[in-house]
Amino acid sequence: MSEARETRPPSAAPVVRTDAGAVRGAAVRVSVPGRAERTVSAFHGVPYMAPPVGPLRFASPRPHPPWSGIRPADTVRPAFAQPSGPAPATAPVRAAESAEDAVHANVWTPDVHGRRPVFVYVHGGGWQVGTASSPTFDGARLAARGDLVIVTFNYRLGPLGFGLHEALTDPATGLHANWGLQDQAALVEWVRSSIAAFGGDPDNITLCGTSAGGAAVWQLALLPALRGAIRRIVPISTAHVRAPAFALTPDDARTAFAAVARRLGVDVPGLRTVDAAKFLAVWGAYFAAVPDGHPVESGRCYRGPVVDGALVPAHDTHRPVPDLPTLSMVTATEGSFHTAGGRPHPVDDAELRALVRAHLLIDSPEVPRGLVDDVIGHYRTLAAADRRPVDPLSLLTEIHGDNTFRHRIVRMAERGARETRVPQYLLYFDYEVRPPGFGTPHEATSPFLFGTHGIAEHREAFGDGPWAREVSATLMDLVAAFAHDDAPRAEGVPPWPRFTPDAPSTLLLGGREGPRVGELPKTAELRFWDTVR
Template sequence: MTSAAQPQPPPPVAHTRAGALRGTVTAPGPTAGSPGRPRTVAAFLGVPYLAPPTGPLRFASPRPHPPWDGIRPADRKPRAFVQPSAPAPVTAPIRAPIGTEDTVHANIWTPDIRGSRPVLVYIHGGGWQAGTAASPTFDGARLAAHGDLVVVTFNYRLGPFGFGLHEQLADPGTELCANWGLQDQIALVEWVRTTIAAFGGDPENITLCGTSAGGSSVWQLALLPRLRGAIRRIVPISAGHVWAPAYALEPADARTAFEALAGRLRVDVPGLRTVDAERLLTAWQDYFANAPDGHPVASGRGYRGPVVDGELVPAYDIHRPVPDLPALVVTTATEGSFYTAGALPHPCDDAELHTMVGAHLRMGGAGRSEQLVAETVAHYRACAREEGRGSDPVSLFAEIVGDSMFRHQIVRLAERGARESRAPRFLMHFEHAVRPPGFGTPHEATSPFLFGTHGLPQHREIFGDGPGERRLSATLMDLVASFAHTGVPRSEHAPEWPAFTPDGANTLRLGGAAGPQVAALPKAAQLRFWDSAGWHPAPVERAGAGG
């Protein structure tokens, strides 16, 4: 005789200042190392944290979302914010936009709406022009259950809607005229602090985490006086630290770009608020459609992130103090293979390699020196052969791109933080090798393991879903969750991990064939090359107190 089915618990209802929200209950399933049975998690999806930034609120500072009556369903992730239909290299053809402006919403996963758990706020990447919290990769159910955390993801304004500058777009209330996507992120942190208790979170224990452009945002938010006291710890992963000319428009170039955009669309600059969003984005893409060397302005050659505005972004990251907060800093072993795998000619010969390296150096403002190109290729080939790695042109170009655009800044700023901040730093070198057609450990390879989504169909063939990958995911979740709980990253699957110092053997190497180990930072010779080449930032011995 079979027993009667157990009645399902009613959907959870959270009561916020704006109104009540009805979520759903999900059982995320176990991860390797999770004790006991799988736990259920309450999910609140598509929660508006500010008024839709449309019409007169386009290019305006965030406004609170109007309250609502009754119980609002929170059972569907938001659509993507308006963006190109697929990520693509900066030289790719223009793609039709997708998404909508009315989607600046948050997702919350919590083990229980009762209690007071640490909060992990995750900021997605995408070069400040793409990406979404709706991605299955960033489903927070597994991380919330495994780490006993409240996990928050969210959309923010992207592309020309989120990052630019023009005084004619100044908000009458705040007088801010730039970096609207960064303003959304600020609003989200403030919303979490005032609202997260309704979801079982501790408003006094908020950790910011993000990858790529999101990792850069974590860094910038942690430096804002406005958010001092709101953020307890930070986890910048593969941060694309903002600098010009490659990653940001200079203020003058931003003004020029917005004025050119208005001219193309036959409006004045304030009139950009009235233009259809897809039409505006298409015109913006067309303005930057040429290869970086052919752009109509000198900066924003690769991406167009936060602009120095004198307020929210007083200077680029390398010229600012480091955040005086505990930090768990992550870089991957082969950041650049994210951009080169499948995007370069095969076979690629040395002549093509020299041409690509020259264009890359020019994009970063390093000039046209053929001597520097030759020295770069020779140094990386010698290092690869000495270390037993691939020395073919594609592998070398991936290493050059990843080190110059990511690892160098990440490591040098971590060294500065260890010297200048009172708060501890922990440095991780993530090195789980992906499967072909990818290679190495590319930029963004951490996200599927942090969220436990490496086994999803779109990830399984690249990242794997065997016992080793599940253990790796559990370890990474342990380390980040324990850091959010206590400020000290620990896992039963990893050795004790000391705080980072520039000259010590205290980097956690995670994901390699030898298993987790604390050791000296690998590939340090490649980073020293960028010091000698005059790349920024200067090594810690030569950096001033302000950078």
């Protein structure tokens, strides 16, 4: 979707007063196909907590000190400190700069007056990279089309945001782990106290996130301290947290922090004094050989939230499902995010077996005898029966995506439908991306949700033609309607029933057939993973 921007002169720029002080944003003209041009007020880099630097590294979030005068909030700010490097062609756009003090919120609002639903988005990135400053997550189009107040934000990442060690206990809160999750909770509290000044309704907050952000949505919805703060959730391609694949165990976290501290010549509390870039580099080197080389047994793929007995009492599948209206999304080929582009492509069965074995190692230090051939045989048989491709790359993609994401997403959606009485919806997104990507990879939803598929960085992969615009408009309308009143609906979309396992109740969106309600595709593949969990 194209967008024309025109920043008004400072005298006309919107000014909002938060608890800590006043901020001046920018007035932006937004043109969304099918709708009248509209002015949206954009605020970038609004503090929602004190910068977590110096003695506040590894501390629980603190309120930002008040400031006098009017703070400029009209310029995109850096990402939180993170490693640099290339990203898949279909990934959200990476920020050019990062800094440890870059923990802030961005707000887009159609009008600073009024009381509109609030849509809070948590970015993903494997708990290691990503930023609300990405142009992928520019909230202007969604705010304008959906009549929503959009909030995105940075939070602490990597070992500065996720881990555990008692030597880092905050004396004020008693917490010693998962500082990024604490930031996310602080953001929700900030929205409750401050969003009315931006024209938002603090009693109508929808929480949405993709991948690691989807996991955050799930965990925040279960926090007792936030009970009543979140009205509904939209978890997208959720990377449900589990060890050893996506998180360190508490013991392994203690070992890793102590080992990295020794390499840096300090004790664990001394990690507060080490240069952030150096700390991240040594931490990255410590885990550089995973999953084949194991400094510890867990954290084999990502190192997200650790079970800490407080914020995270257990991993997702061992906890209740949130008792909130939920619109879950999954993509058709989650795994092509990881298998497209320059990643290794198997050309024969021997290479396929080697790559499947390497993938299975994220969940276990050893792969049981026969498991590799069993999973390949299962997927090959089902693909052939459905007349889908059976080449090694296609099979690897399906195996990778189902084991990493889709199996748990679907099973948790089924639990939500069975264990709660609130509305539950499931959306299957199947828009085909362009080469070098293929299928509908993990994270393919984001450019369509935000209407940024047509920006320069995404146009080649996602397109900006009439069909892409129609898909984006439909997705935005569905989510906006859900954020307004729990009922996702959009022009051209058939009546969408609540999700019911084993019944045709999934909305399929993105394919050339148009929006349609039917059975979730490729469910037989998922049954294999039921037998190996």
